[in-house]
Amino acid sequence: MASVKPAAGKPRKTPKGAARQPTPKPTRDPERTRARILDAAKAEFAAHGLGGARVDRIAANADANKRMLYYYFGNKDDLFLAVLEGAYAHIRDAEKELRLTEIDPPEAIRRLVAFTWEYYLEHPEFMNLLNSANLHQGRHLKKSAKVRTMHSPFVAMIEEVLERGRKSGVFRAGVDPVQLYISIAALTYFYLGNKFTLSEIFGRDLLSPRAKAERLGHMGELVLGFLFKH
Amino acid sequence: MASVKPAAGKPRKTPKGAARQPTPKPTRDPERTRARILDAAKAEFAAHGLGGARVDRIAANADANKRMLYYYFGNKDDLFLAVLEGAYAHIRDAEKELRLTEIDPPEAIRRLVAFTWEYYLEHPEFMNLLNSANLHQGRHLKKSAKVRTMHSPFVAMIEEVLERGRKSGVFRAGVDPVQLYISIAALTYFYLGNKFTLSEIFGRDLLSPRAKAERLGHMGELVLGFLFKH
Amino acid sequence: MASVKPAAGKPRKTPKGAARQPTPKPTRDPERTRARILDAAKAEFAAHGLGGARVDRIAANADANKRMLYYYFGNKDDLFLAVLEGAYAHIRDAEKELRLTEIDPPEAIRRLVAFTWEYYLEHPEFMNLLNSANLHQGRHLKKSAKVRTMHSPFVAMIEEVLERGRKSGVFRAGVDPVQLYISIAALTYFYLGNKFTLSEIFGRDLLSPRAKAERLGHMGELVLGFLFKH
Amino acid sequence: MASVKPAAGKPRKTPKGAARQPTPKPTRDPERTRARILDAAKAEFAAHGLGGARVDRIAANADANKRMLYYYFGNKDDLFLAVLEGAYAHIRDAEKELRLTEIDPPEAIRRLVAFTWEYYLEHPEFMNLLNSANLHQGRHLKKSAKVRTMHSPFVAMIEEVLERGRKSGVFRAGVDPVQLYISIAALTYFYLGNKFTLSEIFGRDLLSPRAKAERLGHMGELVLGFLFKH
DNA sequence: AATGAATGAGCGTTCATTCAT
DNA sequence: CATGAATGAACGCTCATTCAT
Numbered sequence A, B, C, D: 001m002a003s004v005k006p007a008a009g010k011p012r013k014t015p016k017g018a019a020r021q022p023t024p025k026p027t028r029d030p031e032r033t034r035a036r037i038l039d040a041a042k043a044e045f046a047a048h049g050l051g052g053a054r055v056d057r058i059a060a061n062a063d064a065n066k067r068m069l070y071y072y073f074g075n076k077d078d079l080f081l082a083v084l085e086g087a088y089a090h091i092r093d094a095e096k097e098l099r100l101t102e103i104d105p106p107e108a109i110r111r112l113v114a115f116t117w118e119y120y121l122e123h124p125e126f127m128n129l130l131n132s133a134n135l136h137q138g139r140h141l142k143k144s145a146k147v148r149t150m151h152s153p154f155v156a157m158i159e160e161v162l163e164r165g166r167k168s169g170v171f172r173a174g175v176d177p178v179q180l181y182i183s184i185a186a187l188t189y190f191y192l193g194n195k196f197t198l199s200e201i202f203g204r205d206l207l208s209p210r211a212k213a214e215r216l217g218h219m220g221e222l223v224l225g226f227l228f229k230h
Numbered sequence E: 001a002a003t004g005a006a007t008g009a010g011c012g013t014t015c016a017t018t019c020a021t
Numbered sequence F: 001c002a003t004g005a006a007t008g009a010a011c012g013c014t015c016a017t018t019c020a021t
Helices: A032-054 A055-061 A066-073 A077-095 A104-122 A124-135 A154-167 A178-195 A197-201 A207-228 B030-052 B056-062 B066-073 B076-096 B105-122 B124-135 B152-167 B177-193 B195-202 B209-227 C031-052 C055-061 C066-073 C074-094 C105-122 C124-135 C145-151 C153-167 C177-193 C195-202 C209-227 D028-054 D055-061 D065-071 D076-096 D105-122 D125-133 D152-167 D176-192 D195-202 D209-227
Strands: none
Touching: A032 A055, A032 A066, A032 A077, A032 A124, A032 B030, A032 B124, A032 C153, A066 A077, A066 D055, A077 A104, A077 A154, A104 A124, A104 A154, A104 A178, A104 A207, A124 A178, A124 B030, A124 B195, A124 D125, A178 A207, A178 B177, A178 B209, A197 B124, A207 B066, A207 B209, B030 B066, B030 B124, B056 B066, B066 B076, B066 B209, B076 B105, B076 B152, B105 B124, B105 B152, B105 B177, B105 B195, B105 B209, B124 B177, B124 C145, B152 B177, B152 D176, B177 B195, B177 B209, B177 D028, B195 C209, C031 C055, C031 C066, C031 C074, C031 C124, C031 D028, C031 D125, C055 C066, C055 C195, C066 C074, C066 C105, C066 C124, C074 C105, C074 C124, C074 C145, C105 C124, C105 C153, C105 C177, C105 C209, C124 C177, C124 D028, C124 D125, C124 D195, C145 D195, C153 C177, C177 C195, C177 C209, C177 D209, C209 D176, C209 D209, D028 D055, D028 D065, D028 D076, D028 D125, D055 D065, D065 D076, D076 D105, D076 D125, D076 D152, D105 D125, D105 D152, D105 D176, D105 D209, D152 D176, D176 D195, D176 D209
16 A cells, blocks of 8 residues: 555545646635635535534535634634624625615515515525524624624614605504514525425425515515505 | 433323322333433423434433433434424414414414414424424425324414405405415514524513513514505 | 334234234244244354344344343353354264265265265355354353264264275375364365355356366365375 | 555564563554554454454554544444455465475475465464455455455466476376365365364364374375375 | 343444644 | 644444343
């Protein structure tokens, strides 16, 4: 036997006989390495939960040494927090683009519902991350100074829409923007996050184009049917 | 290490018609042993998720030998399925008690919302079990013949209520009972299941008596505000 | 839940709804039970070795309760010894049938070689049992009073044949019958007992009809080529 | 880069009689670690068979962490294969030293018989390894590309000796070198591999100097008595 | 004679993490 | 900045055996 290698290592990137190799993976680029680890960790945590996630798999999928993971993030829990913060930052960034204050209130609510639906549809990993965070009783988030400050602008935006709608006489009064925001997220989250059990129980394909259109329609009617002053 | 958590294991009584049993753990009572394991497993899976659950802890809390767990349930996954089936059976049993078909439609919906709210409030473990089941893409439920047959009665009950309300002119037409059922569950599930992250994000205590009353009120208004024909 | 059954038991012999069953397994027949256990044990030890044999599998294949195994045989090692004794008794019985003293010496040797070949061919389990016994340094046999008295009748028989052959001038003198007996057994044992490694190494099918005929021919020539006085 | 030859090239760190050793276990020496595990595994598999071998004992005797065993070899079965390949490589290397083609045919055969006898006498573990490999129906070897190619040179060497002997008129014609090689190995293998059961049955000490000399003499006479053309 | 229930010890394997270079 | 080697503790699971009936 020629060289001593662990039995189940990843395949060598450079063929043994080659004279020179052009380093296909940009070594010594700390930012890229860090980002690759973070991406791989997000996928792993989303796919298996915090308890089921494997540090080895994260390192392998990041094409990084396992040690680097600890170098950059400390430990598994802190890495999870970093992933969580990144996920929150991402959705908050996307929400900022909505500019609801510039639109007609009913249309703004419709847009908010549609945005929430589409965001979770395109980022199912976010739901799994939140589930893991809650399974662990939020202890990760408690260590984060960042996350708490990211939300007030969005709540204020919804509040402004509700107030405009009320003033113009189309919306009912006394609606708590936080409750409304939670409800809108809830209607999507439960449907998509529990798609496997729900589809098993109801014997329906919940993700067919038709089913998705129906769900989005139902959610819009539900929220606006409630908000409209008749 | 050898300590037994008094959380979920012991306080079962013996209704079998036998005289009295002074020994806290009745040996040679397979039904009780099985039940103790199932209870301990439910608590463990709910507290730590499927991946984070520890077979040793389940056995210890069930005051049983680890081997018995495999004797009765085969393996960890099948035990999880048994827990899941038990949890579904429990909520379905509770739902049957509602007898919505005997009540005035708006009151029936109010009762349904309140029931759902209270059930999840009193059985937070159910949400974690469902999250685990979905994290694993529903593969456990797919092996279960039981669960799929347990649901149609409840959907039919909601359908009957909606239809009665529509006929009497108070409810709007064209509401899918499955969508409505999912939405009612969603409004509770997301709020309670994500209580840790939500409370961290919004800086609110979501479980204070006042907050709970507000949430229940909001949910009722939301659903009925949508259903009522104006 | 109605009845408590282990998860992975053997299939019930009587369908649940059946009214009467005719007891297909003769219960309360100790000799049969003992024999079934012994047979199952022989197969298990031969297939997996002593270390790899599983008491559960033996009981299951014997269609007996595991406890019976201990009731009749004490423990796994003693059961192995019983199997071993049975195997020795069996080959000794077969050897007695040969009656070599009544045949012409060269033909007697030919018959002995053929018998040995065929016996191991038809009872491959015997080789595996002996290998296990030797792996454990013969400690099982040392506890056996039986086996030591079962001396192969062959040795005396072979001695007589050799002596007759020598006197008639066809066989060479000075051949130790024990050495010859061991050699004849060896020529078969190694070929058949190592059939997997040998066929892998030499890239030959050692058990094709042709290969078997060639081996038997070679062994006869080898032994007689040595014995014949030229 | 030095190559890793298991079992053959590894210098013992501490001779048994030595007084003191300076660095008992050289850390961070992967080649040595790997070799220590391989050695310990060979001893364990030989002593207890594949089924009876204990991974813990291998690690302990290798003075290595159990995890390293999996790091280098994947799992127990693959480790067994590595041991098996090493054992085959070792005997084949030793056989190459024989240089039978340079010697007079009868003397070459005598040397081959004596070598085989002595090799198994000095390496009794090899027989147990082969027994385990065959007990598992050769499935380990089937995964090995190496072993199959190691044997043709040796068979060719025997063939050359037989052919030279035949041409010079001392050996009979028509002897299959593979059959002969198997027979020579068999005569030793059965005697030594079954020494415990045989000595128990025949009431002889098979390993006394006198018994060993007699066996070697008998084997030589048997093989040459067959080969010689009279 | 026969059985289902129960057990402690130990199985092969994998975990998150750290060391030495 | 990056890596292969190493670790102790635990993982899910199974072992031969015994208990109570």
